[in-house]
């Protein structure tokens with residue numbers, strides 16, 4: 001993993017721990033059905049994000065962070081398939097006029113239906129996106145939950161003006177005129193720190209630098225004041241200076257709008273700068289979850305501990321080689337039985353870790369870990 | 379953009395000049411000249427042309443002038459009077475021979491092209507979006523069969539079916555009573571009733587090929603990140619497909635669309651001969667066999683000019699379609 005220098009998180013934000021959930025993911029499973037077999041990219045992820053909360057999802061490359069994030073809005077490409085679980089989100093408001101703009105070609109329905117939730121476990125006022133009408137999904141995409149992707153170079157259409165791409169989102173979800181949408185696009189570009197937005201609104205993506213394109217992506221994601229912004233490695237493709245600027249931007253926008261953020265990163269430094277809570281993923285599972293400061297101070301899972309040990313500490317001499325997590329991520333078709341981290345774990349116990357997946361253990365503060373070592377504590 | 383176009387048009391004119399020189403050189407290529415051909419024809423009929431008359435004719439046609447002077451006479455007649463010279467074989471001015479056929483060829487080819495586009499784009503898009511679905515397999519099967527069967531065979535099969543089961547000849551573009559008639563509504567309807575068969579036969583392999591190309595180009599675009607971005611906005615699927623990946627996948631198509639221009643005129647020679655269509659193909663073929671050089675030369679000139687113009691149109695179409703290319707021209 002790649003790291004930026006971390007320090008103890010300071011100036012912690014005060015979070016309302018009773019705020020309602022804007023996202024409640026339960027036991028989501030996503031598979032890739034390939035010719036040689038099935039890859040379980042996401043194997044039962046459960047996590048929640050409260051209004052205004054920033055959750056960091058961390059883990060090595062290939063552990064399923066992106067697939068998990070894309071599963072939320074059903075953006076996983078073939079041959080990926082969501083095979084189980086629920087994605088609960090607050091019922092989106094559906095404006096009949098804009099709903100027309102989002103209607104499918106062969107949809108004969110006059111007005112979209114507000115889904116009737118029959119599941120007794122259903123959280124109050126929420127719908128399960130995986131079980132609902134495509135119209136509900138489209139009403140959530142870009143409006144209540146929006147996404148920023150890793151590749152600013154290829155995530156924008158090369159043949160459409162950036163202003164039009166931003167305005168399109170607004171027109172899809174709000175009953176405004178084209179001119180008003182354009183004015184808002186200019187305003188959004190200004191907000192994400194793009195100079196001369198009146199001119200840049202007519203620029204094509206190839207006329208902008210990588211950092212500016214990522215700003216455009218963020219402007220597009222913010223266009224309809226989402227409740228939740230999912231940012232999938234938004235700074236990974238950028239140079240170090242630009243990375244810092246984009247993170248600063250996300251932070252100030254969050255504080256301005258009060259939106260929740262799910263930031264996906266393989267960089268613990270990024271998580272430390274931004275997040276309130278953290279979910280550590282390993283091979284399609286969340287192996288540890290909790291308050292960011294708590295997890296950083298008292299990591300429980302051996303994987304989290306190894307990750308943290310590989311991060312440079314403030315004051316540590318620059319030249320020292322960092323210890324990466326021992327071993328390699330196993331091949332998707334050759335995952336160990338029981339705990340999938342078993343063959344890289346220094347604490348693995350034969351007869352215990354290899355027989356069954358470790359249980360999910362939760363302490364009184366909500367700190368969760370998936371490891372047999374903590375079974376005794378209960 | 380303006381300066382770029384000026385440069386391109388200038389370059390085009392130079393190319394056309396070079397082509398016209400080569401064409402004229404080809405016209406002059408066969409041994410003998412116009413007068414000696416006439417003499418040979420006269421002798422074949424048993425007539426004798428006196429040497430004085432031959433000399434007079436040579437002077438009249440400027441056959442003893444230098445190459446450049448003759449070239450100038452030829453090209454200036456074409457440019458200023460639309461006079462392409464005379465056809466030996468038909469004993470008529472070339473211009474009276476070709477334009478009718480050029481018109482019909484153009485009409486036939488444009489009809490075919492429109493059919494090909496109207497069928498292949500939707501099927502190609504469907505095939506890519508529903509890759510490996512039963513529909514895609516059917517389209518793929520049709521694509522390979524369509525590309526593999528030679529058109530002349532299709533033409534023969536259709537003619538055979540026409541004669542055997544419907545007792546009518548499938549050839550030609552007009553019924554006998556309309557062939558020499560002036561244009562009127564009846565003749566037009568007659569043309570349409572004959573047109574569908576050649577259009578179908580000529581179009582089949584093009585349709586099959588374009589389905590494959592559309593499918594492959596779209597598959598390249600369908601899973602790019604910008605498509606996911608568009609989906610994440612809440613766009614309905616069909617709108618998003620047409621606006622983003624389909625649009626991108628048409629760029630290679632636009633870069634070659636101008637090359638169709640010469641094909642529109644030259645048409646499908648083999649099919650036209652088999653189906654005895656009065657298009658340019660058979661005329662050019664016959665002219666080449668009989669060394670009817672002014673006719674051949676006129677075709678070469680017209681087709682080359684169309685190729686050059688088509689290339690320019692292609693580039694302009696692509697610039698219009700793709701802002702990246704447009705902006706790079708504006709920079710240069």
Ligand SMILES: Nc1ncnc2c1ncn2[C@@H]1O[C@H](COP(=O)(O)OP(=O)(O)O)[C@@H](O)[C@H]1O
Nearest residue numbers: 032039041060061062063064065066067068332
């Ligand atoms: N398009 C795909 N085809 C096949 N397998 C895939 C595809 N995308 C992802 N995967 C599988 O899912 C796993 C998780 O991928 P991803 O979510 O992109 O990891 P991360 O974002 O954590 O780096 C990968 O290791 C790979 O096995």
Ligand code: SF4
Nearest residue numbers: 339342345353371372
């Ligand atoms: S369950 Fe066993 S192998 Fe897995 S992390 Fe805990 S100790 Fe290591």
Ligand SMILES: [Mg+2]
Nearest residue numbers: 065066067233
């Ligand atoms: Mg990723």
